[in-house]
Amino acid sequence: GGPTIEVIVSRMRYIGSQKKQRDQNSNLRIVGLSASLANAREVGEWMGVPNKSLFNFSPKVRPIPLEIYFQSFDQNNFSSRLLAMAKPVYNAVMRHSQNKPTIVFVPSRRQSQLTAIDLMSYRETLGDGSFLGNDASMAKIEEVSGQIKDQALQQVLTAGIGFLHEGMQDKVFNSLVKLYREGVLGVLVCPFNLSWKIKESSHLVVIMGTETFDGRERKYVDYPISDLLHMMGKASRQGIDSSGRCVILCHTPKKEHLKKLLYDPLPVESHLDHYMHDHFNSEIVTKTIGSMQDAVDYITWTFFYRRLSKNPNYYNIQGTSNEHLSEHLSEMVETVLGDLEESKCCQMNDEGDVSALNLGMIAAYYYVQYTTIELIASSVTAKTKTRGIMEILSAASEFSSLPVRQGEEKNLKVLARKLKYPVPDSAQFNDSNTKALVLLQCHFSRTSISTDLRIDQKKVIGEGVKLIQAIVDVISSNGWLKPALAAMELSQMVVQGLWNKDNILMQIPHFTKEIVHRCENHDGDEPIESVFDILSLDDDVRNDLLRLPDEKMADVAVFCNSYPNVDVTYEVQDPDDVTAGDPVEISVTLERDIDEEDMDEEELSQLGTVSAPLYPKEKKEGWWIVVGDTSTNTLHSLKRVSLNRTQKIKLEFMAPDEAGDYNLTLFCMSDSYLGCDQEYSIPLSVAVGESDSEEDESDSGEE
Numbered sequence: 152g153g154p155t156i157e158v159i160v161s162r163m164r165y166i167g168s169q170k171k172q173r174d175q176n177s178n179l180r181i182v183g184l185s186a187s188l189a190n191a192r193e194v195g196e197w198m199g200v201p202n203k204s205l206f207n208f209s210p211k212v213r214p215i216p217l218e219i220y221f222q223s224f225d226q227n228n229f230s231s232r233l234l235a236m237a238k239p240v241y242n243a244v245m246r247h248s249q250n251k252p253t254i255v256f257v258p259s260r261r262q263s264q265l266t267a268i269d270l271m272s273y274r275e276t277l278g279d280g281s282f283l284g285n286d287a288s289m290a291k292i293e294e295v296s297g298q299i300k301d302q303a304l305q306q307v308l309t310a311g312i313g314f315l316h317e318g319m320q321d322k323v324f325n326s327l328v329k330l331y332r333e334g335v336l337g338v339l340v341c342p343f344n345l346s347w348k349i350k351e352s353s354h355l356v357v358i359m360g361t362e363t364f365d366g367r368e369r370k371y372v373d374y375p376i377s378d379l380l381h382m383m384g385k386a387s388r389q390g391i392d393s394s395g396r397c398v399i400l401c402h403t404p405k406k407e408h409l410k411k412l413l414y415d416p417l418p419v420e421s422h423l424d425h426y427m428h429d430h431f432n433s434e435i436v437t438k439t440i441g442s443m444q445d446a447v448d449y450i451t452w453t454f455f456y457r458r459l460s461k462n463p464n465y466y467n468i469q470g471t472s473n474e475h476l477s478e479h480l481s482e483m484v485e486t487v488l489g490d491l492e493e494s495k496c497c498q499m500n501d502e503g504d505v506s507a508l509n510l511g512m513i514a515a516y517y518y519v520q521y522t523t524i525e526l527i528a529s530s531v532t533a534k535t536k537t538r539g540i541m542e543i544l545s546a547a548s549e550f551s552s553l554p555v556r557q558g559e560e561k562n563l564k565v566l567a568r569k570l571k572y573p574v575p576d577s578a579q580f581n582d583s584n585t586k587a588l589v590l591l592q593c594h595f596s597r598t599s600i601s602t603d604l605r606i607d608q609k610k611v612i613g614e615g616v617k618l619i620q621a622i623v624d625v626i627s628s629n630g631w632l633k634p635a636l637a638a639m640e641l642s643q644m645v646v647q648g649l650w651n652k653d654n655i656l657m658q659i660p661h662f663t664k665e666i667v668h669r670c671e672n673h674d675g676d677e678p679i680e681s682v683f684d685i686l687s688l689d690d691d692v693r694n695d696l697l698r699l700p701d702e703k704m705a706d707v708a709v710f711c712n713s714y715p716n717v718d719v720t721y722e723v724q725d726p727d728d729v730t731a732g733d734p735v736e737i738s739v740t741l742e743r744d745i746d747e748e749d750m751d752e753e754e755l756s757q758l759g760t761v762s763a764p765l766y767p768k769e770k771k772e773g774w775w776i777v778v779g780d781t782s783t784n785t786l787h788s789l790k791r792v793s794l795n796r797t798q799k800i801k802l803e804f805m806a807p808d809e810a811g812d813y814n815l816t817l818f819c820m821s822d823s824y825l826g827c828d829q830e831y832s833i834p835l836s837v838a839v840g841e842s843d844s845e846e847d848e849s850d851s852g853e854e
Contacts, residue, residue, distance in 0.1 A: 154426040161452040164199055164774040170645035171344055173463060186210070186380050187416040195460070197454045210416055215377035215387040217396040220247075221410065223403040228364065229371055230603050233262060236359050236400045240266065241273040243398040244338060248355035250285070252331065255340045256356065256382050258363040258558070260603060266316040266359060267307045267340045274310065282311030282337035291335055295326045303407070309338070311684060313347070315341040318602025341465040343374055346382045356397045361405060366555025366581055373405070376412050377668075383413070389630040415435055421455035427487050428521050435497050436507045436515040443503040446484045457479075472474050473528050491568070494525035509628050516622040526626045533784055535634040538572050540622060540641050548616050553583035553607050562601065563589050571596060571650065587611045594765070596652045609767040615645045616738060616822070622793070623775065632779035632786040646823045648765035655681065655826030660706040661699055669696050682714045708765075713762035715772060716744040717794065731840040735806045737788075737833070739776055741798045741819065758795050761823040773822040778802050778833070780815055787815065791822075810839040 160181065167179030181198050188194060191207035206436035222239055226232040244253050255270075274281060280446075296305045304314065313327040313336045321680065331339045332351055341349065343363065350427060362371040363380065379399075386395030390501055401409055423430070431449075434440040440449055450456050460471045468479050478517065488505060491497045492610045496511030507515075514524040530543045534776075560580040567574050570592045578585040590608040593600055599736050619642045626635040647658040656667050659682065670679040671694060677684065685693065685707075699707065706781040724736040743758065779786045812834065819829040 152428070153418075153421070154423045155420060157423050157454050158430050160198060161449075161454070164197075167199070185419075186377070187212075187420040189416040189459075193415075193457060194454065197457050207416075209269070210414060214389055215392055215558060217383065217386055218394055218396045219383070219413065220396070220398045221406055222398065222400050222405045224400065225400075226401050226664075229360075229364075232402060233258070233360060237266070237269045238273065239400060240357055240359055241270055243852060244270065244282075244355065245279070245358050246352075247396045247398065250337070251354035252334070252336075252351075252388075253338045253355040254349075254351070254385055255338065255345060255351040255359060256343045257359045258341060260318070260342050262359070263314040263316055263340045264303055267312045267338075268303060268311055270338060270340070271307050271310040271523060281309075283746065284311065284334035284337055287311065288337045291333075292328065295323075298323055309314050311335070311337045313339050315339065315345055316340070316602070317345065343378055344383065346378060346385070352385050352387065352388050353516050354388060354395060356382055356395075358382055358397070358401075361399065361401045361409065364557040366559055367559060367583060369581060369816060373566050376417065379409075379413065418462075419454075420462065421453065421458050423453055423455040424466065424483065427483070428490055431487050431522050432496050432511050433515045435491070435505055435513050438507075440505060442505055443481075443484055443488065443499075445842050446488065446505070447480050450480055450484070470581065472570055488660055494521050495528060496521050496524065498600065498602065498713070510625065513621050513624045513628075516797055517617050517624075519621045520625055523547040523549060523618065524621065524625070527622050531622070531626055531629070531631075531634055533629070533631045533634065535626075535631075535637065537637045537641055537644075540619075540634065541572075541591060542575075542588060543622065544615060544618055544641070545591055545611075546584045547587075547614075547618050549618065550587040551583050551612060553586055553610065553796055555586060555717075556603060557581060559586075562604065566593055566598065566600065569596075569598065577780065591615070591645075595644055597648055597765075612645055612648075612765075613767050617643055617664050620644065620773075620822075623789075623791075627786055627789045630786050632685075632777070632781065632784050635777065635786055635789065636818065636820065639822065640825075642822045643825045646763045646766045646770065647759065648763075649825060650702060651825065652827075656685070658682075658683065658763075658825055659710050659784065660762075661703045662697075662707075666697055666699075682711055683716065686711050702817045710762040713760065714824060715794075715821065716746055717774075717819065717827070718742045718830070719817075719831065721817055721833070728834070728838075729806050729835060730838045731806055731810050732808050733806050733840065735787075735804055735835070737778060737802045737817070739800050739802060739817065739819075741774065741792070741794050741800075743794060743796050745796070759793065763823065770823060772824075774798075775818070775820040775822065776800060777818040777820060778804060778815055780813065782814070806835070806837050810837050812836050 163179060170177040170179065179199070181200070183194070183198055183200070186209040187208055192205060195205040220243075222688060224232050224235050226235055240255060255266060257266050270282070292308050296308055299305050307314065312444065313331060315324060317326060327336070328349060328351060330336045339351070339353070363374065366374045383397045386397045388395070395669065399409065431440060431446060434449060440446050459466055459468060459476055463469070463471050468475055488497065489501060491511065492499055494510070496514060497505055497507050497510055501503050501539050510524045510528055511521070513519070514521050525679050526546060526548075527543055531540070562585055563580045566589050567580070570589065572592065574585060574588055580586070586607065590600070590604060590611050594608055594612060619638055623635055623638045626638060644651055649657055654660055654667050656670060675692070679685065679688070688696070697704065697707065719741055721737055721739045721741065724738065729735055745758070759772045761772055763770065772794060774792050776790050776792060778788045788802040790800050790802060792798050792800055815833040816834050817831040817833050821827050
């Protein structure tokens with residue numbers, strides 16, 4: 152977003168000035184592109200652009216002229232207004248772009264389907280033919296229709312209309328866009344939020360309504376002006392059209408306001424003040440900010456600082472004098488650093504010097520919001536189990552931006568009734584974090600959900616692993632073993648989409664409960680309990696148990712060959728010379744059991760790539776190596792490593808303060824696969840330390 156870009160540019164300018172001090176010939180050059188701006192000169196000066204290199208044009212100046220038509224509707228009810236727009240959308244397409252490509256932007260996925268059907272119905276009813284291109288090949292349409300399960304989409308395709316939405320498979324999405332690009336489809340209907348995803352342009356753009364429903368706010372909100380400008384910009388086929396056309400259908404009270412926004416250049420304001428905490432935390436960790444004065448100096452590099460005096464009312468400043476600005480900045484820095492100190496991300500002394508604390512370092516390393524780290528630290532206890540960590544994960548601030556669409560509360564309530572762990576009584580189903588908890592449990596139970604919910608679920612799962620790694624680090628800082636192991640298991644659950652109590656064979660692609668049941672009841676020499684047991688079966692026995700077609704068997708083979716077989720060896724350094732309170736060092740070696748001679752270069756390069764059909768991103772294996780005492784729930788040492796072929800690490804920790812025999816455990820925990828964790832018992836004899844023996848001798852001497 153804007154604040155992130157602002158911080159990046161400010162930091163690059165700062166780096167550029169530092170380099171210039173060392174070398175006068177060193178110059179940093181920034182190239183910026185934007186829509187027409189009212190304060191372009193100010194933005195240019197902030198970026199260090201000289202006047203001769205600054206070019207700003209009126210919104211009316213375009214490579215291809217754009218004709219904009221407004222049509223307003225008086226209906227106050229949102230649904231009634233969209234119904235009233237249906238025929239005018241068709242009329243606009245026929246009047247302005249009868250035989251030329253058109254893109255129609257609508258408020259929601261559901262509306263994209265309804266509008267496509269309306270366009271087809273109006274054209275057929277009026278006997279005007281179809282929207283198919285002149286060179287349209289029915290063979291191409293039939294080929295794409297074969298990939299589609301949605302009957303409504305199949306039907307409108309034959310009329311030369313396609314509709315898109317976020318939940319579409321990439322293959323189908325790309326096929327529809329390709330048909331439009333090749334001129335087979337004359338009209339493309341899609342939700343407004345896809346305007347940044349699709350790269351295609353058109354002769355005519357129709358914007359059907361300028362509002363959408365926000366489930367969290369429980370009200371209709373206007374499209375961002377940047378989205379509207381981007382949609383309008385699609386109406387320009389360079390080198391083909393002499394002019395583009397855009398028809399905007401809106402609510403009557405919004406018409407004049409929209410005209411002003413779209414015809415006049417936009418002033419750019421900064422929103423960095425709302426996101427300052429996490430940026431400050433990162434700079435404190437990297438030691439760019441070491442005092443309150445450094446923090447004020449840091450802000451002077453930002454665009455926010457330049458706008459304070461130009462638009463004081465926008466930033467709630469009483470005046471524009473240097474005193475007012477200085478007071479406002481000092482107060483803001485004090486508030487932000489105070490919040491970070493309260494959340495234990497940093498500490499300040501009486502002189503105003505600032506230094507990072509462990510929680511701040513974890514937040515900066517994993518790009519986690521400071522409010523999330525504060526929540527984790529205050530919620531986790533020595534007795535927290537998997538369910539508790541799952542609830543903490545779903546409450547993360549990162550998920551507060553999940554959209555709650557119209558009518559989704561009802562769907563979430565229905566899903567919540569079937570969850571393994573019921574949601575808390577205080578949970579609100581229009582709350583994004585409650586939604587995240589429901590979607591997480593649906594992921595583990597492999598519950599079928601709607602397309603829109605699946606999009607949100609992918610976001611939760613994709614963000615989840617990073618947050619769990621932060622949770623593990625916070626727990627290990629407190630020295631708790633069992634909650635750390637529970638968090639590591641949760642990471643495996645998130646990647647594979649299973650509960651930790653489920654049969655581990657269920658993580659293999661295409662395995663159903665029926666196949667697992669057959670494997671459990673298999674009357675062979677050895678029981679089938681692990682992925683390696685599937686590999687060791689004879690082909691005919693395996694085929695009889697799985698009963699899968701060849702293409703699915705290939706997926707099974709890929710997973711089984713990717714499943715890690717790791718040999719772990721360890722050695723305690725000087726085990727006979729461990730004394731109370733002294734450092735203990737354990738060397739651990741991980742070695743992947745593979746036959747390199749039978750593998751080509753590509754297979755070797757793919758080592759460590761996780762096979763997880765339900766995880767939305769590509770992932771590399773990670774391993775947590777942990778030493779702890781299960782009897783006292785104490786975590787002594789933890790390291791997270793990646794593993795290609797071999798990996799050697801050293802774990803260091805302080806021996807217990809009391810002499811005696813201890814039975815520690817070495818855990819090798821995967822972050823991606825269930826059922827491949829290993830644990831080894833490490834007996835440790837701790838002798839009396841020198842200081843202890845001296846104290847004992849002095850005590851006996853006094854007697």
